[in-house]
Amino acid sequence: MIKAEVKSFQRGLRITSNMADMDSFVLQYSSDDFVPQTTRWGDHAGKKSKFDRELTSRWDNCMENGVFRYNMQQLDTRVIPGDKAYVAQLNSLRATERRKPQTIMSVSQPFNPDLFNFTKVHTKEILFGLQNTDESTTSGATMNGTTDSAQEPERHIIIINVSPLEYGHVLIVPQVNRCYPQVLTETAVKVGLESMLLSSHRGFRIGFNSLCAYASVNHLHMHAYYLEQQLLVEHCDVEPLGPNVHELTVMPCHGFAFQLHGTTVKQIARLIHNITMYFHDNDIAHNLFITRGTVFGEPQSSTNRTIRMYLWPRKKFIGTKVPDEFNVAVVELAGHLPIKDDSSFQSLTEETADHIIADASLPLEEYNQIKTTVVKMAKQLDTKTQ
Template structure:
């Protein structure tokens, strides 16, 4: 397994070391995932996408039929608060089988980073949506509940800025926004096709904080270079802290895309109006569906799904959020003003 280390190197050597570490992580991740799928009992089912289509319309949502995901996945936990404490007595990622571990990264991926990430464990998602679908669990033995923190965001930026294959995307569902396990984790999925949000126009709210209105309201932070990660993470965590204090469930999506004719990493965050428990259904509105990747577990739903139906389902799931109030509060926060 891969364990990275940090050394004091000149800038060019540090940059080279960073790239080498990420290439190694990507290579080991893909090779190990395929090996486990072929030769182990790590998965509840072998990924079998029976059909795929792109819906007509502006959103160009990619819909896949995967019936096993609905029938064979682990039962989601009951969530009552977006800051619900970690519970040692229910399922958590310390309890997974050893065969589900893909690799462990020790310390930061970027040799220049000043804040170590500790041990970050990559697990297979044993009910995969896509090829290479994995769970990224920072400091898995420290009982961190599913509440985003700065360290996790910085690691996500480190990872995404270095992955050579831009089919990889990262997603996060907060408690109350269809997280199924109350243990800090990100999803790493692989979708070869372009997704709508990646190149969609974003409107600037304030310095390097943008918004998008379709398919629903979200805020976006572009990451122009991996060295910006700390500044972006600091701003981003102000939003996360605000959402947690206001009990606003949220979904996060991190992807490569274009902005101002530049290829870069974008971080989207989607606020929701109320708590939602994850339940077994043909599909739920979590981070995947919000960005136009829709895995469906029912043949009839797959065959009859339209963009209008999907957008209506997204609107209903997000609920009546007060966009103007949220925008105003966030603008005060990132301007270092105090919210009453």
């Protein structure tokens, strides 16, 4: 399947001039550019990193030149009273102006080169490419982790989301020339973690929606944006389950929690990839959220910060009725609620938000079976790396 997808992309190269300019600007970086710590909320924000400067300046230029589907003004924002401190934002234009989602019937639905994908975006939507100079530029890692040395050098690009949900909303498109479906590869998880490390902004967020979990385009990509509000998942308690894996239970939809502290990008990317491939193979819809936050077990006021990752197995969404207030995709599971209309924005309570989000949860028996498997996988991988 992978080879067929690569051939589809190569045919597109001959007819799509957009792709020729994808590498017009490549942001090269190494581990020396990583920002291991960010400031706490309430402290001075600090300087923008090179990654943040390039992303925001180019994003602003696209906004000024009308590249987006609508003008992104400062969004009305309210923190909903309650223990979870949900961050609600009124964004009615995204609900009405965004591209119609593709029809998705399965978590493992193949890539279709005839449908819209990110090789077809206009060159003015491409902000820059990403290249880690610590590594070979000819890596050919495939979805299952094997290597195909015959493949061309990989390209990772940052493009604008033409229907933004917040300031700086972009799509990270790893391995764009592979034309993978919306299935996380180990490389994709790694690119997401490295992008987070390149940002010095404490409110930079990255999210992934699998197919049947509100992904609207079946081409591998992650969302990233800036949010000037703290979320509960940045500092909440989590319960240890096994090596490098914890459980998130304070939110209405339970899931798995990971942190970079005490491990490496490579190790945690491999663990998350192995789990999501298990989800993929068993048709389990899922969402992944990456954010800055405190080290597990430390208080909200701690200056010892790390990268937190949350992975939710959840009910499949296949054309069922959606709530009037908000959809339950990755940012909503993390406590950021883009609201569709003013009435819902003004009246939404924590109780209502809890109810909507909880409806995405799997039945307890099914979730517990998944949890048992995830813990077993974490133990097996930990044994192999020792």
